[in-house]
Amino acid sequence: MIGAGGAGLRAAIEASSAGVSVGLVCKSLLGKAHTVMAEGGIAAALANVDERDSWKVHFADTMRGGQYLNNWRMAELHAKEAPDRVRELEAWGALFDRTKDGRILQRNFGGHRYPRLAHVGDRTGLEMIRTLQDQGIHQGIEVHMECTVVALLKDGERVCGAFGYDREKGLLHLYRAGAIVLATGGIGRAYEITSNSWEYTGDGHALAYDAGAELMDMEFVQFHPTGMVWPPSVQGILVTEGVRGEGGVLLNSKGRRFLFDDIPDNYKAQTASDEEEGWRYTQGDKSARRPPELLTRDHVARCIVREVREGRGSPHGGVFLDIAWIRKKLPNAEEVIKKKLPSMYHQFLKLADVDITKQQMEVGPTTHYVMGGVRVDAETQMSTVPGLFAAGECAAGLHGANRLGGNSLSDLLVFGQRAGAHAARFARERRAGEVDQRQLDEAARRALSPFEERGDGTGPYRIQHELQKMMQNLVGIVRRESEMARAVEELAGLRRRAAQVRIDGNRSYNPAWHTALDLQNLIVVSEAVARSALERKESRGAHFRDDLPKQDPAFAKFNIVVKRGADGAMRVERRPIPEMPTELKKIIEEMK
Amino acid sequence: MKATFSIWRGDAQGGAFRDYPTEVSEGMVVLDAVHRIQSEQAGDLAVRWNCKAGKCGSCSAEINGLPRLMCMTRLSDLPLENPVTVAPMKAFPLLRDLVTDVSWNFAVKKRIKKFKPRPPDAPDGTWRMAQADIERVQEFRKCIECFLCQDVCHVLREHQLHDKFIGPRFFTYAAALEMHPLDTEDRVEELKEAQGIGFCNITKCCTRVCPEEINITDNAIIPLKERVVDRVYDPLTRLLRILRGS
Numbered sequence: 001m002i003g004a005g006g007a008g009l010r011a012a013i014e015a016s017s018a019g020v021s022v023g024l025v026c027k028s029l030l031g032k033a034h035t036v037m038a039e040g041g042i043a044a045a046l047a048n049v050d051e052r053d054s055w056k057v058h059f060a061d062t063m064r065g066g067q068y069l070n071n072w073r074m075a076e077l078h079a080k081e082a083p084d085r086v087r088e089l090e091a092w093g094a095l096f097d098r099t100k101d102g103r104i105l106q107r108n109f110g111g112h113r114y115p116r117l118a119h120v121g122d123r124t125g126l127e128m129i130r131t132l133q134d135q136g137i138h139q140g141i142e143v144h145m146e147c148t149v150v151a152l153l154k155d156g157e158r159v160c161g162a163f164g165y166d167r168e169k170g171l172l173h174l175y176r177a178g179a180i181v182l183a184t185g186g187i188g189r190a191y192e193i194t195s196n197s198w199e200y201t202g203d204g205h206a207l208a209y210d211a212g213a214e215l216m217d218m219e220f221v222q223f224h225p226t227g228m229v230w231p232p233s234v235q236g237i238l239v240t241e242g243v244r245g246e247g248g249v250l251l252n253s254k255g256r257r258f259l260f261d262d263i264p265d266n267y268k269a270q271t272a273s274d275e276e277e278g279w280r281y282t283q284g285d286k287s288a289r290r291p292p293e294l295l296t297r298d299h300v301a302r303c304i305v306r307e308v309r310e311g312r313g314s315p316h317g318g319v320f321l322d323i324a325w326i327r328k329k330l331p332n333a334e335e336v337i338k339k340k341l342p343s344m345y346h347q348f349l350k351l352a353d354v355d356i357t358k359q360q361m362e363v364g365p366t367t368h369y370v371m372g373g374v375r376v377d378a379e380t381q382m383s384t385v386p387g388l389f390a391a392g393e394c395a396a397g398l399h400g401a402n403r404l405g406g407n408s409l410s411d412l413l414v415f416g417q418r419a420g421a422h423a424a425r426f427a428r429e430r431r432a433g434e435v436d437q438r439q440l441d442e443a444a445r446r447a448l449s450p451f452e453e454r455g456d457g458t459g460p461y462r463i464q465h466e467l468q469k470m471m472q473n474l475v476g477i478v479r480r481e482s483e484m485a486r487a488v489e490e491l492a493g494l495r496r497r498a499a500q501v502r503i504d505g506n507r508s509y510n511p512a513w514h515t516a517l518d519l520q521n522l523i524v525v526s527e528a529v530a531r532s533a534l535e536r537k538e539s540r541g542a543h544f545r546d547d548l549p550k551q552d553p554a555f556a557k558f559n560i561v562v563k564r565g566a567d568g569a570m571r572v573e574r575r576p577i578p579e580m581p582t583e584l585k586k587i588i589e590e591m592k
Numbered sequence: 593m594k595a596t597f598s599i600w601r602g603d604a605q606g607g608a609f610r611d612y613p614t615e616v617s618e619g620m621v622v623l624d625a626v627h628r629i630q631s632e633q634a635g636d637l638a639v640r641w642n643c644k645a646g647k648c649g650s651c652s653a654e655i656n657g658l659p660r661l662m663c664m665t666r667l668s669d670l671p672l673e674n675p676v677t678v679a680p681m682k683a684f685p686l687l688r689d690l691v692t693d694v695s696w697n698f699a700v701k702k703r704i705k706k707f708k709p710r711p712p713d714a715p716d717g718t719w720r721m722a723q724a725d726i727e728r729v730q731e732f733r734k735c736i737e738c739f740l741c742q743d744v745c746h747v748l749r750e751h752q753l754h755d756k757f758i759g760p761r762f763f764t765y766a767a768a769l770e771m772h773p774l775d776t777e778d779r780v781e782e783l784k785e786a787q788g789i790g791f792c793n794i795t796k797c798c799t800r801v802c803p804e805e806i807n808i809t810d811n812a813i814i815p816l817k818e819r820v821v822d823r824v825y826d827p828l829t830r831l832l833r834i835l836r837g838s
Contacts (some may be wrong), residue, residue: 098726233621
C-alpha cells in the first residue's frame with residue numbers, strides 16, 4: 001500500500017484481514033495524511049435523518065454532480081456500499097454525532113438531496129483516520145513511516161515492487177510486492193493557492209503513468225469555493241462546506257446573496273425560491289428545498305470568481321461567508337456555532353482574529369481535489385497495469401466532472417476496501433514477479449541525481465513555486481485555449497530546469513532533495529491536466545472555459561484519457577463512456 | 593519588516609542555534625517564517641509539517657522555550673525585537689534540525705488494548721448511544737497526536753521514564769477507550785503497572801500546552817487514577833478479590 005490516508009489504511013486493513021502480508025509505505029507519520037483535513041463528513045445513505053434517502057438517491061445525486069461523466073458502476077457501488085463502510089467504523093470505535101434516538105446523525109451538504117453526511121462536528125476526517133489507524137496497528141501491518149516511493153518496478157507487464165527512500169537517513173529501499181495499491185491522494189501542490197499539504201504532488205498519478213497506466217479526467221480539478229483569503233499566510237486553508245450546511249450564507253460587498261441570481265437549470269427544481277425557504281431547509285424542514293449556497297462546488301466557485309471580477313468582492317479579493325447572521329434566528333446561535341463548527345471557530349479566531357459567531361469570514365476558491373486519476377476497473381480498482389491498483393483521490397471514475405462534498409471520505413472507504421480485497425487476491429493467486437536489476441539501478445540513479453554536481457541549477461523550491469504560479473494563472477478556475485497551450489510550452493521549460501535542479505546538504509532528512517524529486521511528479525500531472533483541458537472543448541463541471549462557456553452534448557459521451565506513448569511523449573485520447581444499464585438510467589430519470 | 597529566527601541546526605551528534613534574519617508580514621505564523629528561510633537561505637533545513645491549519649499535529653516545536661505548533665503560533669504574539677528561538681522537542685531523540693524521532697509514541701499505542709465493543713443493540717448490527725454520553729469521549733478524540741503533552745511532561749522530559757510511563761497522550765487515549773459507551777475491555781491493571789499512571793503528579797503541564805484544549809489532567813488522567821484507586825486500593829474491593837481468588 002502506498003499512502004496511509006483513508007484509502008490506504010482501509011485497503012491495508014482489508015488485505016491483511018484476507019491473510020496476506022501487508023506493508024504500508026507513507027510519506028509522513030502515520031495519521032497525518034490529508035484525510036485529517038476533511039471536515040464535513042462521510043456521505044452515506046443511512047437514512048437516519050430523512051427516511052426518504054436511499055442508495056438510489058445518492059447514486060443519482062453523485063451522477064448529477066459529476067455531469068454524468070462518472071463511471072456509473074463505481075457510482076452505483078459507492079452508493080450501495082457506503083452505509084456499511086460507515087457502520088463498520090462505528091464497530092471499530094468511531095464516535096459520530098448522534099440523532100435524538102441515538103443513531104448516527106447526518107448533515108446537509110452541497111448537491112446531496114437529503115441530510116446524508118455522518119460527521120463529528122467539523123473534524124470528521126480526524127475521526128476517520130484515527131479509527132482506521134488504531135484498527136490497523138493491531139492487525140500486524142508493517143508501517144514504513146516517512147518513506148517516499150519514487151518508482152514502480154515491473155516484471156514484464158505486471159508490477160513486482162516499489163522503490164523509494166526514507167526521509168530520516170536517505171537510505172534507498174526496495175519493497176517487493178505481489179500487488180501494489182496506490183493511495184497517494186491528489187495533486188494540489190501543482191497550484192499556488194491550495195488546501196493541500198506538501199505531500200500532494202501527484203505521486204501515485206505519476207508512478208502509474210510512468211508504469212504505463214492510463215490517467216483519466218485530469219482536466220477536472222476541484223476548486224473548493226471557500227478557502228481562507230486573509231491574512232496571506234493562511235490563503236487557501238479550507239473553510240468547510242459545513243458552514244453553509246448549518247445555515248451560513250455567501251454575500252458580496254453589496255450584502256446580496258448573489259447565488260440566488262444564477263441557479264443552473266438542472267438544479268432549479270431542487271433549490272429554494274427564497275431565503276426563508278433555504279433557512280428552513282438547513283434547520284431540517286423536510287418540505288423546504290436547499291439554499292443555493294449548497295449548489296455544487298464548481299458552480300459556487302465560479303459565481304465567487306464572477307463577483308470578484310465584477311468588482312463586488314471583499315477587501316482581500318474574496319466574498320463574505322456569514323454564519324453569525326443566524327443569531328437573528330436562534331437565541332443560542334453562539335453556542336450552536338461553537339458546537340457544530342468548533343474547528344472553524346478556532347481556526348478563524350487563532351489565524352485571522354475573526355470571531356465567526358459575531359463576524360463575517362472572507363473566503364475565496366482554493367485548489368482542493370482532483371477528480372481525475374488512474375483509470376481503474378470499477379469492481380477491483382485495478383489499473384490497466386496488472387497488479388497495480390489505485391483507490392481514493394488518485395483513482396478516477398467515481399466523481400466525473402465534479403465531486404460532491406462528503407463523497408470523498410466514502411470513496412476512500414468503499415474503494416479502499418475493494419482495492420485491498422482484490423489486491424490481496426491478485427497477490428495470492430500468482431507467484432511474485434522477479435525484480436530486474438537494471439530497473440533498480442536506473443531508479444536509484446534517478447533518485448540520487450539531484451545530488452550530482454551541476455552548473456548553475458536553480459533550487460527546487462523556486463522551480464516548484466514558478467510551476468504553481470503558472471498553473472494557477474494558466475490552467476486555473478477559468479481557462480482559455482491560448483493560455484493552456486502556453487502552459488504546455490512552459491512545462492517543457494520547467495521540465496528541463498527541474499532535471500538540472502541543484503540542492504544543498506546531504507541525504508539525511510533533506511527537504512530540498514524531497515522537493516526536487518516531488519517536482520518531477522508535479523510536472524507530469526500538470527502536463528496531464530493542461531493537455532486534457534485543451535482536449536475538452538467545452539465547459540463542464542469543474543472545467544470552465546472562457547472561450548467555450550457552454551456545455552457541448554457531444555462531449556458528454558467520452559472521458560479524456562492520457563497515456564505515455566511509445567516515443568515517451570504524452571498521448572491524449574477520447575474514450576467513449578459505456579452505455580448505462582436501463583435500470584440505472586431509470587433511477588436517474590426518476591430522480592430528476 | 594525584518595525579524596530574526598534562531599533555529600536549531602544539527603543532529604544527534606551535536607549542533608547549534610543559527611540566526612536567520614528574514615522578511616515577515618501581516619498574519620504570518622512561525623511555520624511561514626521557517627518555510628521562507630528554507631526556501632531562501634537553508635534549503636536542507638529539516639522540518640515536519642502537513643496541514644498548516646492545526647489539524648494534523650506534525651509541526652510541534654519549542655518556540656521561545658514553549659512547546660507549540662509552529663503553524664498556530666502567530667508572529668504578532670511574539671516579541672520580534674529579540675530573535676525568536678525555534679528548537680526541536682526535547683523529550684524525544686533528535687533526528688535533524690527541528691525533526692525528532694517520535695516512533696516511541698507509535699510503539700506505546702500498540703501496547704494499549706484495542707477497542708472491544710459490546711454486541712450490537714439493534715438487529716441490523718448498529719448501536720444506540722446518546723449524544724450526552726459520548727461528549728466526554730469526543731473531547732479526547734479531538735487529539736491530533738502532536739505529542740506536545742508528552743514533550744512537556746517532566747516524567748518523560750526530565751526523568752526519561754519512557755519504559756515505565758506512557759505519558760499524557762496515551763492516558764487520554766486509554767481514557768477515550770475506557771469511557772467509550774460501547775467498550776467492554778478492562779485496562780485498569782496495566783494503567784497502574786506497566787503504564788505507570790502513578791508517576792503523574794497532576795501538575796497539569798500537559799493540559800496547558802494542548803493545542804486542542806483538551807482537559808487532559810482533569811478529564812482523563814484523574815478519572816483514570818480514581819479507577820485505579822477504586823480497584824486496587826479500596827479495602828472492600830480488595831477483600832472481595834481475595835475471597836474470589838482473583
